Amino acid sequence: MIKYILKRVGYLILTLFLVASITFFLMKLLPGTPFNNPKLPPDQIVALKAQYGLDKPVWQQYLSYMLGLLHGDMGMSFQFSGQSVSYLIMSRIGPSLQLGLQAMILGTLLGILLGAVAAIRKNTWVDSVATIFAILGRSIPNFVFAALLQFFLAYKLRLFPIALWDGFSSSILPTIALAMAPLANTARFMRTEMVDVLNSDYIELARSKGETRWQTVANHALRNSMIPIVTIIGPMAVDLMVGSLVVENVFAIPGIGEQFVKSITTNDYPVIMGLTIMYSFMLTVVILIVDILYGIIDPRIRLNEEAN
Amino acid sequence: MADAKLSPDLFKRVTVDSTEKEKITTPALTFTQDAMRRLRQNKVAVVSLWIIIIIAIISIVTIFITPADPNKGNLAYTNLPPKIANWNIPGFNGYQDGINKYAGLGKNVWFLLGTDYLGRDLLSRIFVGTRVSLIIALVATLFDLTIGVSYGIISGWIGGRVDTVMQRIIEIVSSVPNLVVAILMLLVFKPGMTSIILAIGLTGWITMARLIRAQTLQLRDQEFILAAKTVGETGPKIAWRHLVPNLSSIIIIQTMFTIPTAIFFEAFLSYIGIGLPAPTASLGTLLSDGQKALQTQPYQLIYPAIVIVVLMLAFNLLADGLRDAFDPKSQR
Numbered sequence: 001m002i003k004y005i006l007k008r009v010g011y012l013i014l015t016l017f018l019v020a021s022i023t024f025f026l027m028k029l030l031p032g033t034p035f036n037n038p039k040l041p042p043d044q045i046v047a048l049k050a051q052y053g054l055d056k057p058v059w060q061q062y063l064s065y066m067l068g069l070l071h072g073d074m075g076m077s078f079q080f081s082g083q084s085v086s087y088l089i090m091s092r093i094g095p096s097l098q099l100g101l102q103a104m105i106l107g108t109l110l111g112i113l114l115g116a117v118a119a120i121r122k123n124t125w126v127d128s129v130a131t132i133f134a135i136l137g138r139s140i141p142n143f144v145f146a147a148l149l150q151f152f153l154a155y156k157l158r159l160f161p162i163a164l165w166d167g168f169s170s171s172i173l174p175t176i177a178l179a180m181a182p183l184a185n186t187a188r189f190m191r192t193e194m195v196d197v198l199n200s201d202y203i204e205l206a207r208s209k210g211e212t213r214w215q216t217v218a219n220h221a222l223r224n225s226m227i228p229i230v231t232i233i234g235p236m237a238v239d240l241m242v243g244s245l246v247v248e249n250v251f252a253i254p255g256i257g258e259q260f261v262k263s264i265t266t267n268d269y270p271v272i273m274g275l276t277i278m279y280s281f282m283l284t285v286v287i288l289i290v291d292i293l294y295g296i297i298d299p300r301i302r303l304n305e306e307a308n
Numbered sequence: 309m310a311d312a313k314l315s316p317d318l319f320k321r322v323t324v325d326s327t328e329k330e331k332i333t334t335p336a337l338t339f340t341q342d343a344m345r346r347l348r349q350n351k352v353a354v355v356s357l358w359i360i361i362i363i364a365i366i367s368i369v370t371i372f373i374t375p376a377d378p379n380k381g382n383l384a385y386t387n388l389p390p391k392i393a394n395w396n397i398p399g400f401n402g403y404q405d406g407i408n409k410y411a412g413l414g415k416n417v418w419f420l421l422g423t424d425y426l427g428r429d430l431l432s433r434i435f436v437g438t439r440v441s442l443i444i445a446l447v448a449t450l451f452d453l454t455i456g457v458s459y460g461i462i463s464g465w466i467g468g469r470v471d472t473v474m475q476r477i478i479e480i481v482s483s484v485p486n487l488v489v490a491i492l493m494l495l496v497f498k499p500g501m502t503s504i505i506l507a508i509g510l511t512g513w514i515t516m517a518r519l520i521r522a523q524t525l526q527l528r529d530q531e532f533i534l535a536a537k538t539v540g541e542t543g544p545k546i547a548w549r550h551l552v553p554n555l556s557s558i559i560i561i562q563t564m565f566t567i568p569t570a571i572f573f574e575a576f577l578s579y580i581g582i583g584l585p586a587p588t589a590s591l592g593t594l595l596s597d598g599q600k601a602l603q604t605q606p607y608q609l610i611y612p613a614i615v616i617v618v619l620m621l622a623f624n625l626l627a628d629g630l631r632d633a634f635d636p637k638s639q640r
Contacts, residue, residue: 026496280485
C-alpha cells in the first residue's frame, strides 16, 4: 500500500511539473502583453518589462519561475501592482472552498436520497420524478440556473442577498446553483447501484430473516450502494471547479473562479498560470485521496491494483 | 376428485411435428435492427429524436429566411418586449411594467420575442445562434471522435510500452480541468469558431479514448481477430474492418453524450467572454447578453435559456435511450 501511495505521489509531482511547464510556454506564445497601452512611453515599457523580468531570455524566465514554484512563489500580478499571485490566490480561496464544500455536501446528500428513493420505488411516479430531476440537473447549464435563481429568488422575491460575499445567507444561492451537477450525478449513480444491490442475494437473505424492506435498506442496501459513489468524487470536483468560474461571476463572489475569469479578460498571465497550476494541484490531490480511500473502503480494488 | 368420471374419449391425441418446432417465425434481426427496435419502444428517446430533427430543420431553413436580419440593429427599436401582432396575450402584448413600449412605433411593428439592446430581432438571433451552436457542437464532436477512437485503438492494439506511455499522457491531460485547457487554448488562438471547435475537440477526447482502449483490449484476443491476422491482414486494415464495426455501439453512445457537453462548452466559453466575437450570435453569446439585461428585460435571457435547455435535454435523453438500446445489460 505504501509503495502504491509513493508511486502515485511521484506521478502527481511529475504531472504538476508538466502542467506548469506547458502553461508557462503557452503563456509565452500569447499575443499581446498587459503593457500594450499606447499611452505608455517606450522607456516605461522597458522599465516595466525589467521589473517583471520579461526582458530576460525565455529559458531564464522559465528556470526562475519553476524555482519560485518550489517554495510557493508564483510571481507578481500584472494587474494588481505589488501583489504576489500566491497572496492573491490565498486571500481569495476561502469563499471558493466554502462554496465547493457546501455544494458537494448538499449535492451528494440530496443525490443519495433521490437516487435511493428512486431505486426503492422503481418504476413508479416517484422514480420518474427523481429521474426528471437528475436529467434536468444535467441539462440546465449552471450559469443559466444561477442567473435564474438570482433573478427570481433574490431580485423578485427578495428572499436572499442578490450578490456579494457577506455572511452565510449570501452563500445559499450560489451553493444551490453549484450543487445541481453533483446532485444529478450522484442521483443517477445511486439509483443504478441501488437497483443492483436490491436484487442481490444478501438482500434476499436479510428479507428472509424477517427484516422489513426499510430495515434492509437502512442496514445493508444503502451502505453497499454508497461505496462506488466515492469514485465519482473526482469528476464531481471537476464539475464544481468549472461551475465556480461562472457561478462566482454571476454572484460577484470574491473567489478564485471569479479571479480566473477576470485575469483572462485583463491578460494577467501570472495569475492565469498560478490558478491553472492551483486547479490541477487540487484536482490531482482529490483524485489521489479518492483512489487511496477507495482501496481502504473496498479491499477488492486494492488487491486488483497489486495484482497488476 | 374421486367422483369425477373420466372417459378415454375426453382426451385427444396430439402429435408433435418436430419440423414445426424448429421453424423460425420472426425474421432474424441484426444487432443494429434489434437496437433500433428497442429504441423505437422508448417513447422519450423517440420524442427527443424528433425534437432534435425539428430544431435542426428550423436552423437549416432559417439560413434562407429569417423574420429580420439577425445582425442588423435599429436604435429606434431597442429593448422592445415580445409582441405578437395586435393580440392582447399577457407576456406577448408589448407591455413591460405596465408601459406600452411599442407606443408611437406604428401598427405593423412587432417582434415575436422582442429585441435586444441594439434593436436586433431576438427570434432571428436565436435561430442563427442555435445553428452556430449546433455546428460547433457537431464539428467538435466529430473531431474528438476521430482523435479519441484512433488514440484508443492504437493504445489498446499495440499495447506494451506504447500503451503505458499513452495512458500516462491521458492521466496527465485529464488532471487539468478540460475547461481550463480550453480557456488556455482560446487565449493562444484568435477567438472565433475554428478555435472554439479546436479547443473543445482537443480537450474532449479522453473519455472516448479510455472506453475504446478498454474495449479494444477485450476484442484483441478474440478468435475473429486472430483469424484476420492469420489470413495476413495488416494492422490498420484489421482496425478499420474488424475493430471499428465492433466498437460502433460505444462510439455512437459516447458521441451522443459528447454533443450536449460541446453545446454547454461553447455556451460557457462565450458566456465568460472568450467565445465568439460580436456580432456573431450563438446560444452562449445570447445568454451572456441576456444576463446583463436580466433585471430589466428578463425575456432576453429566458428565451435563449429555454432553447439551450430543450436542446441539451433532447440530446441527453436520446443518448440515454441509445445506450439502453445498444447495451441493454447496463441500464444506467
